[in-house]
Amino acid sequence: MQKFISSSPAETEQIAAEFAxxxxxxxxxxxxxxxxxGKTCFTRGLAAGLGxxxxxxxxxxxxxxNEYRGGRLPLWHFDMYRVESFDALYSTGFFDYLDLGGVLAxxxxxxxxxxxxxxxxxxxxxxxxxxxxxxTIEGGAGK
Amino acid sequence: xxxxxxxxxxxxxSAAVWEDGHLLADCWQNTGRTHSVTSLPxxxxxxxxxxxxxEEMDALAVTAGPGSFTGLRIGMAMIKGMGFALGKPCIPLxxxxxxxxxxxxxxxxxxxxxxxxxxQVYTALFRWENGKMHRLMDDCAIAADELREHLxxxxxxxxxxxxxxxxxxxNKFEGQLENLSMAPDHLLHQRAGAMAELAASLLAEGKTxxxxxxxxxxxxxxxxxxxxxxxxxxxx
Numbered sequence: 001m002q003k004f005i006s007s008s009p010a011e012t013e014q015i016a017a018e019f020a021x022x023x024x025x026x027x028x029x030x031x032x033x034x035x036x037x038g039k040t041c042f043t044r045g046l047a048a049g050l051g052x053x054x055x056x057x058x059x060x061x062x063x064x065x066n067e068y069r070g071g072r073l074p075l076w077h078f079d080m081y082r083v084e085s086f087d088a089l090y091s092t093g094f095f096d097y098l099d100l101g102g103v104l105a106x107x108x109x110x111x112x113x114x115x116x117x118x119x120x121x122x123x124x125x126x127x128x129x130x131x132x133x134x135x136t137i138e139g140g141a142g143k
Numbered sequence: 144x145x146x147x148x149x150x151x152x153x154x155x156x157s158a159a160v161w162e163d164g165h166l167l168a169d170c171w172q173n174t175g176r177t178h179s180v181t182s183l184p185x186x187x188x189x190x191x192x193x194x195x196x197x198e199e200m201d202a203l204a205v206t207a208g209p210g211s212f213t214g215l216r217i218g219m220a221m222i223k224g225m226g227f228a229l230g231k232p233c234i235p236l237x238x239x240x241x242x243x244x245x246x247x248x249x250x251x252x253x254x255x256x257x258x259x260x261x262x263q264v265y266t267a268l269f270r271w272e273n274g275k276m277h278r279l280m281d282d283c284a285i286a287a288d289e290l291r292e293h294l295x296x297x298x299x300x301x302x303x304x305x306x307x308x309x310x311x312x313x314n315k316f317e318g319q320l321e322n323l324s325m326a327p328d329h330l331l332h333q334r335a336g337a338m339a340e341l342a343a344s345l346l347a348e349g350k351t352x353x354x355x356x357x358x359x360x361x362x363x364x365x366x367x368x369x370x371x372x373x374x375x376x377x378x379x
Contacts, residue, residue: 086261086364086371095260096213099154100175113373115261 001138008131012038013045013054015135020049025073025101027140030109030116033125038133039107042123043077046105050075060107064092074102081108089115146342147200147225148335149186151178151218152210152238153257153307155332158186160195161339168193169336178217186221197225202351204342206333207235208360209257209265209282215359226354233357234342234350239267239282241338242306245330247271251301251322252279254294258308259284263364265308266290276341284362291316294323307332 006012029046031039044054052071060066060079068075076097083089089112097104098117109116124136146161156178159169170189172181190196197203205222208215226233242255248271257265264287268280280293290312294302298321304312305326313325325331345351 084371087361089371090212090361090364093213096211098260110373112371114371117260 001136004135004137005128006038006133006135009038009041012041012133012135013048016042016045017049019137020046020103023050023073023103025103026098027103028098028117028120029103029105030113030120030122030139031105031107031125032110032122033127037125037127038135039125042125042135043075043105043107046103047071047075050103065094065097074100075105076100076102077105077107079107080111083108083111086115144343144346145195145200146202146204146234146339146346147186147190147197148204148236148339148342149182149218149222150206150236150238150241150333150335150338151182151214151221152206152208153214153333154211155334156182156185157333157335158182158189159335159339160189160193160200161343162195164343166336166339167195169334169339171332171334171336173332178214182217182221197229197231200229200231202232202234202342202346204234204236204338204345205357206238206241206338207358208238209259209284209362210238212361215361219357219359223354223357226357231354232346232351233354234345235352235357235360236338236342236345237267237282237360238333239265239306240269240276240278241341242333243267243269243276244341245305245334245337246303246326247276247337247340249303251303252294252297254290254302254304255306256290256304256308256312257306258311259362259364261364262286264290264312265362268293282360282362284364287312287315291319294320305331 004015044057048054050071052068066077119141121140126134148159155173157171160167205218239255243253246253253269267282301322303324
């Protein structure tokens with residue numbers, strides 16, 4: 001388990017960009033934490049760390065999944081907020097993306113907890129102050 | 144009688160041309176799920192290599208499900224498009240029945256099994272008898288343990304698992320079922336070439352639909368098996 005304290009969105013992006021360097025493809029990153037915790041910000045940092053233009057990153061609330069290419073690994077950014085059933089999850093294509101060798105970043109992963117594969121990396125955001133957050137990274141193949 | 148057969152339902156992609164009672168040509172690859180990129184050139188090259196055209200086909204066959212959500216939609220879109228443009232009848236195939244045809248002639252129970260994730264499998268059960276494939280169980284999505292219970296009812300009859308869930312089930316069931324085996328690697332995945340004879344028999348029976356009627360068959364995953372949402376901790 002790794003724990004980080006971020007005092008600003010810029011710092012959250014930096015933490016994510018550093019973390020992105022450890023990714024090899026095939027990882028599932030399950031974000032936990034409510035609204036305004038910096039999940040999209042963290043994803044922007046992931047993109048930057050993978051060599052993807054971070055300006056491409058936007059919230060996938062309406063698309064369900066955004067695909068960012070052009071980096072070292074493809075990054076798929078899901079929003080599971082509206083996913084209420086296994087059938088709904090199936091029709092996002094989530095299970096298909098698991099085999100493609102890229103990185104999956106899941107916002108509102110709490111909604112699909114029962115479908116997360118073995119080896120999922122959990123990234124938990126907690127609010128410390130207006131701008132400061134604690135970010136805990138745990139799980140993964142090594143557990 | 145000429146049939147073009149396509150499968151993009153799962154990890155592998157394949158295409159085949161069937162002509163007058165025989166497999167004329169086929170192509171298969173298992174190089175990652177990029178069917179949207181590979182399938183059209185595969186179909187085009189296969190037809191060109193055997194000097195055939197889609198226009199001369201009597202029907203177009205495609206695996207309609209179960210399978211990967213994206214994969215099924217790619218196959219459907221291709222065959223619907225071709226069928227609509229050329230006015231060809233379409234033959235929807237059960238992916239599981241198609242898998243069973245990999246083992247056409249095998250003496251015993253043929254059990255196609257595909258990994259549906261979250262502990263579930265898409266499965267069915269067949270027996271090859273007197274030169275025909277007999278279905279013993281409808282296509283369904285069930286927990287792997289439930290499949291083991293179904294197979295146990297057949298006692299010592301030889302059983303063979305085929306499909307991308309075969310290894311998962313073989314490892315789970317080993318030692319708990321009598322005479323259980325697994326299809327060899329080259330017969331493990333869906334193959335359009337193996338399904339072509341099934342497509343031909345369906346065409347002979349008139350089991351075709353128009354391109355407009357062709358639709359994917361998604362099997363619903365049972366909902367009660369496990370919770371999808373993270374349960375709130377006590378006190379929250």
